Amino acid sequence: QQQVKQSPQSLIVQKGGISIINCAYENTAFDYFPWYQQFPGKGPALLIAIRPDVSEKKEGRFTISFNKSAKQFSLHIMDSQPGDSATYFCAAHPGFQKLVFGTGTRLLVSP
Amino acid sequence: KAGVTQTPRYLIKTRGQQVTLSCSPISGHRSVSWYQQTPGQGLQFLFEYFSETQRNKGNFPGRFSGRQFSNSRSEMNVSTLELGDSALYLCASSTDRVNTGELFFGEGSRLTVL
Numbered sequence: 001q002q003q004v005k006q007s008p009q010s011l012i013v014q015k016g017g018i019s020i021i022n023c024a025y026e027n028t029a030f031d032y033f034p035w036y037q038q039f040p041g042k043g044p045a046l047l048i049a050i051r052p053d054v055s056e057k058k059e060g061r062f063t064i065s066f067n068k069s070a071k072q073f074s075l076h077i078m079d080s081q082p083g084d085s086a087t088y089f090c091a092a093h094p095g096f097q098k099l100v101f102g103t104g105t106r107l108l109v110s111p
Numbered sequence: 112k113a114g115v116t117q118t119p120r121y122l123i124k125t126r127g128q129q130v131t132l133s134c135s136p137i138s139g140h141r142s143v144s145w146y147q148q149t150p151g152q153g154l155q156f157l158f159e160y161f162s163e164t165q166r167n168k169g170n171f172p173g174r175f176s177g178r179q180f181s182n183s184r185s186e187m188n189v190s191t192l193e194l195g196d197s198a199l200y201l202c203a204s205s206t207d208r209v210n211t212g213e214l215f216f217g218e219g220s221r222l223t224v225l
Contacts, residue, residue, distance in 0.1 A: 043216030
């Protein structure tokens with residue numbers, strides 16, 4: 001019940017295309033859903049986050065779509081660029097406890 | 112403002128040894144969390160400290176321990192190392208008293224156990 005399931009495990013997108021990464025959860029107590037971006041040799045960094053009272057949040061080329069009834073949320077990267085090539089982690093926060101992370105998606109944007 | 116600093120960045124140990132990793136959080140951050148990152152397993156939560164007290168603990172054996180000092184710096188220790196402990200150990204700090212999940216990660220300490 002504390003898991004966050006993330007897919008796909010890896011993704012190759014052409015430059016200018018749309019990258020879509022999906023996550024699903026079971027625990028309805030989750031109240032905060034961040035996405036982290038990690039480049040090789042670096043620690044993860046917060047990219048964008050959403051709370052369950054909104055269905056979508058957009059920051060530049062990055063959008064989170066949130067479906068509370070389906071208990072799913074996804075990250076969309078519009079106009080994907082080679083510099084977006086990284087590993088992306090979705091996560092969920094169960095109230096006053098630790099963040100629960102998905103297993104990560106390795107994104108490669110081909111030039 | 113300096114970020115989260117972890118030392119050492121790389122280390123090699125042999126089975127049965129122990130290791131201590133250090134983390135200096137962002138100035139003003141009082142919460143420090145530790146995560147283990149391995150290929151295929153993602154980020155696994157180890158423990159979280161706030162004001163020198165362990166606030167949360169993950170599902171790791173007792174060989175994994177940690178502590179936090181009065182200046183918020185934290186250390187984690189792994190005793191009797193096993194091959195499966197090879198991983199990137201990430202420290203993250205947060206200013207949040209109630210732990211809302213906004214974490215700032217260091218670059219990690221990469222441990223190799225031979």
